[in-house]
Amino acid sequence: MSLLGRAMLPQAFFLPTGSGQRFCLFHPAPGDFVRGCVLYLHPFAEELNCTRRVAAQQARALAQAGYGVLQIDLLGCGDSAGRFADATWEAWLQDARLARHWLREHASGPLWLWGMRAGALLATALAKDLSEPCHLLLWQPVVSGQQQLQQFLRLHTASQWLGADRASGQAPSQMLNNGQPADIAGYTLSPALARGLAAARLEPPPCPPGQLVWLELSVQAEPALSPASEKQLAVWRDAGWAVSAQALTGPLFWQTVGTDNAPALVQATLDALAKTPAQAAPP
Known part of the structure; x- marks a missing residue:
């Protein structure tokens, strides 16, 4: 068989x-x-x-x-x-x-x-x-996780260029560095996950x-x-x-x-x- x-x-x-x-x-x-x-x-x-x-x-x-x-x-x-x-x-x-x-x-x-x-x-x-x-x-x-994280963060920039996200304020990287979660491409990324992935x-x-x-x-x-x-x-x-x-x-x-x-x-x-x-x- x-x-x-x-x-x-x-x-x-x-x-x-x-x-x-x-x-x-x-x-x-x-x-x-x-x-x-x-x-x-x-x-x-x-x-x-x-x-x-x-x-x-x-x-x-x-x-x-x-x-x-x-x-x-x-x-x-x-x-x-x-x-x-x-x-x-x-x-x-x-x-x-x-x-x-x-x-x-x-x-x-x-x-x-x-x-x-x-x-x-x-x-x-x-x-x-x-x-x-x-x-x-x-x-x-x-x-490297840092490479993956940077690629993911760039999705936010791409969405702004395409007009999908015209919200003003801090960039996701700044929010994460300040201990705040960031919404990117439909996902909420926590500072803890960002740190772990980057390392x-x-x-x-x-x-x-x-x-x-x-x-x-x-x-x-x-x-x-x-x-x-x-x-x-x-x-x-x-x-x-x-x-x-x-x-x-x-x-x-x-x-x-x-x-x-x-x-x-x-x-x-x-x-x-x-x-x-x-x-x-x-x-």
Whole structure:
């Protein structure tokens, strides 16, 4: 029987936390074909909505290939409890810890932390907490939270240029620096979340080095990794990680809400993870 024929239906549930419930979707691997488990950590703010379609396609493909995949909506995001205005970086990291604990209780094999954009920062932060080895799958990773924050703040400027927000007063960056929340592109960003995000860095965790799969998309016909990415990857290689990095041609689907597909990205992910041999999960 084909892997597709053995695929199991995803299981939706709410994960209890100390600050409300988090919506989760678990894609179980076929019971007789388990290669590992994957925790997906989504990108920041509206990028979550933009990337849902491709992330779901990848989660299903990974499950069919033998991986148990857990997707979680973090505090104040998607269908989870709380408001985005209440979110902090530490609260999101705690959500990731709880999700990883649940996944380890319900799936076996090597652990992969899969982060998209700012989710890559959260994945590496989580890896620093772990006592077990893990692998990292990073899609279009943001190398610093400060970079992500600045991009988000620029949305306010763009909305003013387009006439969507003609309100006068302090700029969002000034409000945040003064300890006030700022409304940007339909999201209320708290000073606490801004500080936590700005302090995040994409750095090799101290846990035993594993596999790092780094995948980027470009609209160019002959894409190549950026010099900034190559510099970052050198740091990971020096830290002992087995790095597999690739630039692919495909839509920049995290930038617009639509019906984009990224089949090259999905297949490259499957190919990269297939190169890592399955092993027993830690007791």
